[in-house]
Amino acid sequence: MNLRELKVGGSGRVMEVGGEKALRRRLLEMGITPRTVITVKKVAPMGDPIELYLRGYVLSLRLDDAERITVEEVTDG
DSSP: BBBGGTTTTTTTEEEEESSSSHHHHHHHTTTOTTTEEEEEEEEEEOOOOOOEETTTTTEEOOOHHHHEEEEEEEOOO
16 A cells, blocks of 8 residues: 555555655655654645654655555554
């Protein structure tokens, strides 16, 4: 599944970061790297962007960019 498909409150572990060279590099620089756990905190009223929590900070990301990040859903317990 991709990051765009996670629901509010859901968490996922990054498996792969895709996209063109510049976009991929930008996502990696923001801390979205393989094995990082990301939680979807909020979705903007019109659905784009989404607010994510990872590595102790909050990040807003456009849905088009979130679609390029492959995640594995993480459940508690």
